[in-house]
Amino acid sequence: MPRREPAEPKLNNGGRRKRDAPATQKRLLDAAEREFAERGYAGARLHTIATAASVQTTLIHHYFNDKQGLYRAVIERAVSPMQVDSWNLLREHQHFEALARGFVSMLMRFYAEHQHLLAIVRHELIAGSTVVRDILQERITPVATAAIAWMKELQHQGALLADIDPTEIVIMTVSLAAYPFVEGPLLNVVVPGAVPNGAAALQRREDAVVRTLMRAFLAPTQLKPASR
Amino acid sequence: MPRREPAEPKLNNGGRRKRDAPATQKRLLDAAEREFAERGYAGARLHTIATAASVQTTLIHHYFNDKQGLYRAVIERAVSPMQVDSWNLLREHQHFEALARGFVSMLMRFYAEHQHLLAIVRHELIAGSTVVRDILQERITPVATAAIAWMKELQHQGALLADIDPTEIVIMTVSLAAYPFVEGPLLNVVVPGAVPNGAAALQRREDAVVRTLMRAFLAPTQLKPASR
DNA sequence: AACGTTATTGACTAAATTTTTAGTTAAGCG
C-alpha cells in the first residue's frame, strides 16, 4: 500500500541532465571538499553541497550512503595526491642548493594546490582524528625523516652549519615555504598585496626562500658573496 | 492563563550556585571561544557550550540574544588582546638583533596564547567576514607597516641585506616564528616531538629563530663568525 | 521493441538544534 499518492506525473524534469555517474560524483566530491574545508564536518550542509553540485540531496545518500561516507570519500580522494614520489627525484641532487630548491618547490606547489585538503587536515587533527593521523604517518613521515637525515649528513660533510638541530632546519624550511599559504588571507588583510598568487609571484617567492635558506644554513666556508 | 502547570516547586536547585552574572558570562564566553574555534560557527552547538559552562542553554539567549550575538561577543573579546603596545617597546631598540628578538618573542607569545583566537580569525577570513578584517586592519596593519619601514631603514643604513624586499623579510620573520604554532599538530604527527611546547622549548626555539634571522638577513660586513 | 538496471528527482519523516515563552528563586533597595 503506497504511503501516499503518486504525485501527478510531471511530464518530467524541466532541467533534464544527461546521466553521468562519475561526473556527478566528481562534482559532489569537489563541492563537498570545499564545504568541509570551509565549515568543518559538523558545519557542512549536505543541501549546500548538493546544490553546488546542482543535484538533489538524495544523490549523496545514493552514492555515499551518509554524511560520514561522503566525508571519508572526500578525505581519501584529497589525501591521495599526497604522493611524495617527488622526493625520490630530490634524492638525486647532490648539493644543498638544488636539494633545497627541489624541496621548497615541491612544498609550495603542494600547498598552493591543496589548500582545501590542508584545511581539512588541520580540522581533523584538532578533532583528534586517527584516520588522517595514520595517513600522514604513512605517507609524509618517511619524507620528513629522510629530509632530516639528509640534513644531518650535510652537516657531517661540513656543508651545513652544525650548530643547529637538523630537525629545526627542516621545520624552518617548511615554515618559510608554507606559512604564506596557510596564513595568506590574514597577511593580505594586514599588508595588502603581501602574498600575491600568480605563477610569477610564486617563482619569485621560491627564489627568495631558497636564497634565504642558503644564507641561513650554509657553512661559512661555502658562503658566496651576496649578489646584488 | 498559564500554558502549563507550574512544575511543583523544587525546593530549588540541587546544584545550588551563587548568582554571579559576570562570572557566568565569562564561563559562557570561554566555553564558546573553545567551541567556535574547534568546530567553526555552524558546527558549534549552543547546548555543548552551555553544558561546558554548566548553565542552561537559555541563558545564552538571555545574555547574548542569539547564536550570532554570542559569536560576536566571543570575537570581540578574543580580539581585544590584539594589543600591540609591545611594539612601542621594540621601537626603542637600536640594532637588528634586539629588534628581531623582541618582535619574534612577541609573536611567539601571541601565537602560543591565542591559538583559539587565530583559528577563529582564519575561519572568519575564509568566510569573508568584514568584522575581523576591519579589526585586523585597525590593530595589526600599523605594526606591520612600521616593521616593514623599519627594515627598509635598516637596509639603507647598510645593516641589512638590500637585495631582498623588506616586506619579504617581515613575512619570513613571521613565518619562522609562527608556523610551528599554526601547524604544530601536523608537525608533531609527522615528526613526533618536533614541536614541544614547554617554556624552555619555546625559549630554545626563539633563540634558533633569531640566530637564523641574523644569518639570513644581516649584511655580510656585520657577520660574526658562527659560534660553535 | 520490451526489459531490467540505475541515475535522478520530489515529497516526506525523524531527529537534532535554535529560539521562545512561562515560571521560580535569589538579591538589592526603599
Added chain:
DNA sequence: CGCTTAACTAAAAATTTAGTCAATAACGTT
C-alpha cells in the same frame, strides 16, 4: 519587610537538517 529586578530553570514551539521512500526517466542489453 515587601517589592522590584534580574539570574536562572523548565518545557515546548519553531526551524534546520540528515536521512527515507516511492516514482520516473534515461540507458544498455537482449
